Amino acid sequence: MAGPIPAMLRGLIDDAALFPPGSAPMAAAVPAHRGYRQSWYEAMIGPLLVPQSRLADLEPGRGELAIGVVVDSDLEQVEHDVAALPPQVTVVHYESRHALEHLAKTAPAWGKPVYAELPFGPDALDAVRATGFTPKFRTGGLAAEFFPDPETLAETIAGCRLRGLRFKLTAGLHQAVRHRDPETGFEHHGFLNVLVAAAEAAQGAPTEALARTLAETDELDLADRARRVLHRPRALWTGYGSCSIEEPLADLTRLRLLHRGDPA
Numbered sequence: 327m328a329g330p331i332p333a334m335l336r337g338l339i340d341d342a343a344l345f346p347p348g349s350a351p352m353a354a355a356v357p358a359h360r361g362y363r364q365s366w367y368e369a370m371i372g373p374l375l376v377p378q379s380r381l382a383d384l385e386p387g388r389g390e391l392a393i394g395v396v397v398d399s400d401l402e403q404v405e406h407d408v409a410a411l412p413p414q415v416t417v418v419h420y421e422s423r424h425a426l427e428h429l430a431k432t433a434p435a436w437g438k439p440v441y442a443e444l445p446f447g448p449d450a451l452d453a454v455r456a457t458g459f460t461p462k463f464r465t466g467g468l469a470a471e472f473f474p475d476p477e478t479l480a481e482t483i484a485g486c487r488l489r490g491l492r493f494k495l496t497a498g499l500h501q502a503v504r505h506r507d508p509e510t511g512f513e514h515h516g517f518l519n520v521l522v523a524a525a526e527a528a529q530g531a532p533t534e535a536l537a538r539t540l541a542e543t544d545e546l547d548l549a550d551r552a553r554r555v556l557h558r559p560r561a562l563w564t565g566y567g568s569c570s571i572e573e574p575l576a577d578l579t580r581l582r583l584l585h586r587g588d589p590a
Contacts, residue, residue, distance in 0.1 A: 332556035340372035348569030397422035466498015476540035502577035528561035
C-alpha cells in the first residue's frame with residue numbers, strides 16, 4: 327500500500343538487513359522486509375538487497391518480492407544465478423564493486439539499472455559517465471578511512487550535478503544528523519544532511535555551501551531546512567542502503583518530518 331510519505335522521502339532507504347553490521351539471517355530479513363512493505367511507511371522503503379552469493383538461499387515466501395542484487399561473485403555467473411530465482415522474485419537493480427571495465431562488458435545484458443561502487447574523485451565520475459551506470463559511494467565502514475569528510479562528499483555531489491549523474495550511498499547513514507559515534511569515535515554523516523545538501527546541489531549551490539550543510543550538527547536547524555524541500559522529488563540522490571530501517575524511521579518521526587497522518 328502507498329504510505330503517507332513526502333516526495334523527497336519516497337524510496338529513500340533500500341533494506342540492507344543482510345549486510346554488516348546488522349547481518350540479519352535470511353530467515354529473519356525476508357519476513358521483516360515484507361512487514362515494511364505492508365506498513366504505513368512502505369513508500370519510503372526500496373527493495374531488499376541480497377548478495378549474489380546468497381541468492382540460492384533466498385526463500386521469498388508467498389507473494390512478490392522485489393530485490394536488488396549486490397554482485398559479490400563472478401560477473402559471468404549473474405544471469406545464471408538470477409534465472410534460478412523463484413518466479414515471485416523480481417530483480418529491480420544490481421550493485422557491484424567490480425572494476426568498471428569488466429562491469430561494462432557484462433552488466434548491460436542484465437537489463438536493469440546498475441549501481442557501480444567507485445572511489446571518490448573526478449576521474450571515477452568521468453569514467454562512470456560513459457557507461458550509463460549510476461555511481462555509488464561508501465560513506466561508512468569498520469575503519470575511519472571509510473568515512474569521507476564533508477568536503478570530499480560535497481565535491482562528489484557537486485561533481486555528479488555537473489556531469490548530469492545521480493548517485494547512491496551506502497553504509498554509516500543510520501541517523502539523521504551528523505554525529506560522532508561514542509564507541510568508535512568515527513564521525514558519521516547524517517542522511518538528513520545529505521538529503522538537504524543534494525537538494526541544494528540540484529538548485530546550483532556551490533561546493534563550499536554543500537560542505538557546510540554536510541557538516542551541520544544542529545538537528546533543529548537541519549530539520550527546518552529539510553521541511554522546506556520535502557515536497558520535492560530527489561533530483562540527484564537515488565537513496566541509500568541501510569541495515570536498519572527502524573533507526574532512520576525513529577529519527578524522522580522524532581524530528582517531525584514524518585507523520586503517520588501526513589497526506590500522500
